[in-house]
Amino acid sequence: MNASPEQLAILDSTIRDVPDFPKPGIVFKDITTLISNRLAFKTAIDLFVEQLAGKEIDFIACPEARGFVWAAPLAYRLDAGVTLIRKPGKLPSATLEHTFDLEYGSDTLTIHADAFADKISPNVLIVDDVLATGGTAAATTELVTAAGGNVTAYAMLIELDFLNGRSCLLDVPIISLLHY
Numbered sequence: 001m002n003a004s005p006e007q008l009a010i011l012d013s014t015i016r017d018v019p020d021f022p023k024p025g026i027v028f029k030d031i032t033t034l035i036s037n038r039l040a041f042k043t044a045i046d047l048f049v050e051q052l053a054g055k056e057i058d059f060i061a062c063p064e065a066r067g068f069v070w071a072a073p074l075a076y077r078l079d080a081g082v083t084l085i086r087k088p089g090k091l092p093s094a095t096l097e098h099t100f101d102l103e104y105g106s107d108t109l110t111i112h113a114d115a116f117a118d119k120i121s122p123n124v125l126i127v128d129d130v131l132a133t134g135g136t137a138a139a140t141t142e143l144v145t146a147a148g149g150n151v152t153a154y155a156m157l158i159e160l161d162f163l164n165g166r167s168c169l170l171d172v173p174i175i176s177l178l179h180y
């Protein structure tokens with residue numbers, strides 16, 4: 001089921017645009033104002049659940065830190081596990097790493113090597129707050145795949161269409177609740 005105009009308005013109106021953060025020229029989509037609004041947060045989770053209905057999802061992989069906010073309630077509702085994707089040095093057991101290019105410099109993300117050890121080729125949903133250039137979601141895809149997971153969908157609260165981040169992702173459903 002598609003989101004109603006009223007539901008999308010609740011989400012849109014509770015996201016705060018912060019100009020020039022974290023650097024000049026970037027308009028930061030601040031979701032702290034959405035998740036602190038109980039109606040908006042509930043609406044977003046309910047919409048994700050509706051749009052993911054019928055998909056077999058074993059794990060939800062989420063890059064730190066805002067991905068965690070979405071993964072936990074979705075995992076509960078979709079009867080899935082949560083897989084944390086973190087910066088180096090944060091996960092306590094043996095990890096796999098993936099380094100990727102940013103506009104300036106590079107970044108590295110990690111996953112526990114045994115993240116999916118109890119399941120062969122599990123179906124994994126990747127979730128985050130914003131799909132911008134797609135670098136983070138693409139790196140998460142690499143890590144999930146390297147750990148033996150099968151990325152079957154992406155769920156993003158916000159997609160910045162002008163950056164075409166989806167061109168970096170696998171040819172599977174990409175659910176974005178809001179497009180800017």
Ligand code: AMP
Nearest residue numbers: 027028029129130131132133134135136
């Ligand atoms: P990406 O360029 O798709 O790799 O985005 C990098 C990470 O930074 C993602 O986890 C996004 O949540 C976050 N991000 C990128 N651009 C924005 C933005 N304009 N507002 C808020 N978060 C952003």
